[in-house]
Amino acid sequence: MKGAVPVSQEHTDWEKENERLQAVISRIEKKKEALKGDSDELKDDVIELRRTFWDDVTVNLDEPDDVIETQASLKQRAELLSERERSHGLLHQQKKTLNKLEETPYFGRIDFAEDGENETESIYIGIASLMDKNDEEFLVYDWRAPISSMYYDFAPGRAYYPTLDGDVEGDITLKRQYIVKRGNLEGMFDTGLTIGDELLQSLLGQQSSPQMKSIVASIQREQNQVIRNERSKMLLVRGAAGSGKTSAALQRVAYLLYKHREKLDAGNMLLFSPNPLFTRYVSNVLPELGEDNLQQSTLFQHFKKRLPNDWALESPHAHIEYFLSEQAEATRSQGLSVKTSPRFIEQLHDYVSSLSHSGLIFKDLYFRGELWVTKAQLQDYFYQMASSMSISDRLETVAEWLLKMLQITEREERPKAWVDEKMDLLDQATYNRVFEKVTENEGTFNDTVLQEDLLRKLVVRRMVKPLRKQIQTFDVLDVEAMYVQFFRWAGYKVIAEEIAYHFKKRDMHWEDAAPFLYFEDLLKGRPVYADIRHIFIDEAQDYTTIQIRYLQHLFPSSRLTLLGDANQAVHAHTSAGNAPLEEDSNEKEQETITLHRSYRSTQPIVEFTKQLVPNGEQIEAFERPGPKPAMKQLENEKQHDRYVCDLAKQLEEREIGMAAIVTKTFAESEEIWEQLTRAGRDAQLIHEQTSEFKAALLVLPVYLAKGIEFDAVVVSDASAANYHRERDRYLLYTACTRAMHELYLCTNGELTPFITDSVYEHYVQG
Numbered sequence: 001m002k003g004a005v006p007v008s009q010e011h012t013d014w015e016k017e018n019e020r021l022q023a024v025i026s027r028i029e030k031k032k033e034a035l036k037g038d039s040d041e042l043k044d045d046v047i048e049l050r051r052t053f054w055d056d057v058t059v060n061l062d063e064p065d066d067v068i069e070t071q072a073s074l075k076q077r078a079e080l081l082s083e084r085e086r087s088h089g090l091l092h093q094q095k096k097t098l099n100k101l102e103e104t105p106y107f108g109r110i111d112f113a114e115d116g117e118n119e120t121e122s123i124y125i126g127i128a129s130l131m132d133k134n135d136e137e138f139l140v141y142d143w144r145a146p147i148s149s150m151y152y153d154f155a156p157g158r159a160y161y162p163t164l165d166g167d168v169e170g171d172i173t174l175k176r177q178y179i180v181k182r183g184n185l186e187g188m189f190d191t192g193l194t195i196g197d198e199l200l201q202s203l204l205g206q207q208s209s210p211q212m213k214s215i216v217a218s219i220q221r222e223q224n225q226v227i228r229n230e231r232s233k234m235l236l237v238r239g240a241a242g243s244g245k246t247s248a249a250l251q252r253v254a255y256l257l258y259k260h261r262e263k264l265d266a267g268n269m270l271l272f273s274p275n276p277l278f279t280r281y282v283s284n285v286l287p288e289l290g291e292d293n294l295q296q297s298t299l300f301q302h303f304k305k306r307l308p309n310d311w312a313l314e315s316p317h318a319h320i321e322y323f324l325s326e327q328a329e330a331t332r333s334q335g336l337s338v339k340t341s342p343r344f345i346e347q348l349h350d351y352v353s354s355l356s357h358s359g360l361i362f363k364d365l366y367f368r369g370e371l372w373v374t375k376a377q378l379q380d381y382f383y384q385m386a387s388s389m390s391i392s393d394r395l396e397t398v399a400e401w402l403l404k405m406l407q408i409t410e411r412e413e414r415p416k417a418w419v420d421e422k423m424d425l426l427d428q429a430t431y432n433r434v435f436e437k438v439t440e441n442e443g444t445f446n447d448t449v450l451q452e453d454l455l456r457k458l459v460v461r462r463m464v465k466p467l468r469k470q471i472q473t474f475d476v477l478d479v480e481a482m483y484v485q486f487f488r489w490a491g492y493k494v495i496a497e498e499i500a501y502h503f504k505k506r507d508m509h510w511e512d513a514a515p516f517l518y519f520e521d522l523l524k525g526r527p528v529y530a531d532i533r534h535i536f537i538d539e540a541q542d543y544t545t546i547q548i549r550y551l552q553h554l555f556p557s558s559r560l561t562l563l564g565d566a567n568q569a570v571h572a573h574t575s576a577g578n579a580p581l582e583e584d585s586n587e588k589e590q591e592t593i594t595l596h597r598s599y600r601s602t603q604p605i606v607e608f609t610k611q612l613v614p615n616g617e618q619i620e621a622f623e624r625p626g627p628k629p630a631m632k633q634l635e636n637e638k639q640h641d642r643y644v645c646d647l648a649k650q651l652e653e654r655e656i657g658m659a660a661i662v663t664k665t666f667a668e669s670e671e672i673w674e675q676l677t678r679a680g681r682d683a684q685l686i687h688e689q690t691s692e693f694k695a696a697l698l699v700l701p702v703y704l705a706k707g708i709e710f711d712a713v714v715v716s717d718a719s720a721a722n723y724h725r726e727r728d729r730y731l732l733y734t735a736c737t738r739a740m741h742e743l744y745l746c747t748n749g750e751l752t753p754f755i756t757d758s759v760y761e762h763y764v765q766g
Ligand SMILES: Nc1ncnc2c1ncn2[C@@H]1O[C@H](COP(=O)(O)OP(=O)(O)OP(=O)(O)O)[C@@H](O)[C@H]1O
Pocket: 200, 203, 204, 213, 215, 218, 219, 220, 223, 239, 240, 241, 242, 243, 244, 245, 246, 247, 248, 565, 568, 599, 600, 706, 707, 708, 709, 737
């Protein structure tokens, strides 16, 4: 049997299936009712516990023993409350899952005859497990249960699933897929394939949505390998545009949360996404599966958090625009290739090793504008320690030494005249606080003396606070100067001067952020994020080797899943090679899975886009029909703009869904958006900070369209003037592959050389 056979409503099974479905729904309703009772009870408990929290706590602080007893009784009460709150949270989560199940209790079924067993079991698969009323039989199996894996991995016939005791083998005698919406059975297919194409056809043929959807009902076999992979510390997922890398990654998160539910929650997972729009776009997938969302960040947000506020960090998008402008300074371009080469990391490590013996640059430390400790003194103190000690340990010792000296300074400063002046400037509230403190110790000391003493302490303490912080954060080290020094040391003098020039203004280029922070961490040995257990990096082709290395260093106990497509590289550095997606021969626990089939676009669109890139012949289109891409070559700007505006109007009138006009640069987007607005179209211009779609027609540069899809895409100017350098090829490919159903290209002038004559048969003249 090939393909999927719809089961008609006249078929005897239809009635049976419908009855079963209704029975399962009524079981879900009953469970919900029971849960509501439990939940209400728990909620009342929590409210009552909060209201009477102090009633049963005897607060007695007279004797040390009483203090301990008070603490213990407080702790007990707090634990009870938090246990109830946790249970209430769990019930709430269960309720959410049941609500989802009620809509679609299951989407698939396999009948499995285990070898050696007489009975064939019908396994219904849904987003969560559901037991019958005696808690004996599974009415629905969670899609992540080991037995459910057969649904995704095998067509009817021999099959097996893994268990702790080894593989269980048998025969799948039936494989059925259901379309259930709002509790109603709308369709049913028996299939001879792993996942029937009819189901995929109907899913992929739908209009795009502002939020990505889960693919739980139609996960493909190769995607299932990504989802359930547990062997590797580093998993590389390479795949063509639209092959489901992001979708599979999010299903993988849900899978891991289920598999390791005892020790893993969504807070232990972090997804690095390319921009805020993407973050928002994928934010509904996990909640749709009844799971909490994982944490998301962009690399830019992460770097910004780690740099002091007074730094102006260039955004990755400004970086792209700078290099797209074709006016990049030679020094910066040269610097970029140095900083993104794999050898660079080795050089950085070598430099740090050399600093163990000499070369650390410290800052002069000031107190009230006067030199307190000189950099030479700090250097001497540091290097008199044994070089076998790590740099960070020695810095710790320097900090301890300085803090002790600071205490002495504090004592010495208190009687000085400047303190009197500052005391006069203290506000009334501070005076009152100090006065209260003094009266608490009534009778012990002379009040006025004590009050003055406390005030002096307070003034000096406030004054030394910035210095103390500087010492505690090891900010006594001049990391900026040393970072510049490193380039001189490595023989890149001109690059060093260029960095020094920008650092003086507290400007940091995007390509310096990761090396700078990594370098700083190597020296200072700052704490790492140990609670993050899995990181996912989407659009990994746009990362440099050092950016990945830095993230590995920050999240040392984390497994890494990198998702990317070398053909979609939009950063200048990545055109030279896509290191993050190449296997690292030093990394043992590493695995690569390549997804070949592209699901997003119709077959004619994929046949066209695969011509644009090297190795495109390896991309497999999913057989979904649609019109061929349409191409319109125009002679001048006026004609071009009129064409784009007319096309936008036409798409709007046809209610195509979500349409995007994709440009190469932001400036181009702005121009087109103005034209469209003037022509009366309701279009949204997407900025790098935009996090939400607000119109059905969007205008955006290609690098902001990464990872997202639209019903129709208009590539605004596929001219030779716009796309001629090798790396423009990838931008063009990325732009075209955003289209699900319809793709239009137009040019202002001569056509880009990347659309060669051989591509001719894959598009029509518009
Ligand atoms: N197994 C599947 N079942 C249904 N739809 C799927 C499946 N796999 C992928 N899709 C759909 O294909 C589209 C592309 O998926 P996704 O965005 O995950 O691909 P991607 O490889 O991350 O793409 P890109 O590299 O272009 O960002 C989405 O609409 C997704 O829902």
